[in-house]
Amino acid sequence: MCEKLVSQTVTIMFFSIMIKLLCCGNSAVEIRSELSSRRENLTNLLVTDRLLQIHDGVESSIHCSILCLDESPCVSFFYSPLSSACRLHSITLGKVSEIAPDNGSQYFVMQRGMGYIGDSCGNxxxxITGNSECRDGQCWCGAGYSFTPRLKTCDSNCTDGYSDQYTLYSRHFLHLNNKEEHLNVTLNQCRDLCTSTMTFTCKTFEYGYISRKCSLQEVTYLDVPGFWYEDIYYFEYDHYQRDCL
Structure with a gap:
């Protein structure tokens, strides 16, 4: 099923990138090459999810792909010929919910981004990422694992700290493990509360879309697997796992 979806959304347009870097003071040569493919499903669109960098004045999609190749966390990018803008992303955008129009924009996925976090999947x-799973039609880190873009891994601990990005695990929650609770807040406010709290390390949070209840936690599924429940009664709570730096 996934292979059929990919065949419908990927243009048969591939190019290989090769970069030669002459190191100062010696004759060492580094040669890197990687395949990239254009996907038609996000043509003429702008997406900001997991945006790493924006480069202006980029002459071509090949130049943009070289910038992505040179940025370790980058696995996909948008290139706009009209504005000469190159936007680098740390995940593969298999599905997106928040989009904006961007006339002429083209979306490309590096070879290392195929089957990676965010990409479409059937099972x-x-x-391809260790500790990842196919969830809601996309590849995501499994429950309790945080996404680490710079290492391209799903990790049980963020040894270098936590970022301000989160991964959704829909219709699940950790029972009896709330460190703080906040009422009458939006999802964005709940996310910001988890990111900014200084009294403890907020690793996960849950948000109730009907009750507008925000629950902050310093544990993950891996810490308390016996308290992990699917929301089959309220149908409102989503669980968010914080990414690593």
Missing amino acids: NSHC
Whole structure:
């Protein structure tokens, strides 16, 4: 099923990138090459999810791909010929919910981004990252694991700290493990509360879309697996796992 979806959304347009770097003071040469493919499903669109960098004045999609190749966390990018803008992303955008129009924009996925976090999938075998799974039609880190873009891994601990990005695990929650609770807040406010709290390390949070209740936690599924429940009664709570730096 996933292979059929990919064949419908990927243009047969591939190019290989090769970069030669002459190191100062010696004759060492580094040669890197990687395949990239254009995907038609996000043509003429702008997406900001997991945006790493924006480069202006980029002459071509090949130049943009070289910038992505040179930025370790980058696995996909948008290139706009009209504005000469190159936007680098740390995940593969298999599905997106928040988009804006951007006339002429083209979306490309590096070879290392195929089957990576965020890419479309039909089952777990389509997801290449360790501790990842196919969830809601996309590859995501499994429950309790935080996404680490710079290492391209799903990790049980963020040894270098936590970022301000989160991964959704819909319709699940950790029972009896709330460190703080906030009422009458929006999802964005709940996210900001988890990111900014200084009294403890907020690793996960849950948000109730009906009750507008925000629950902050310093544990993950891996810490308390016996308290992990699917929301089959309220149908409102989503669980968010914080990414690593």
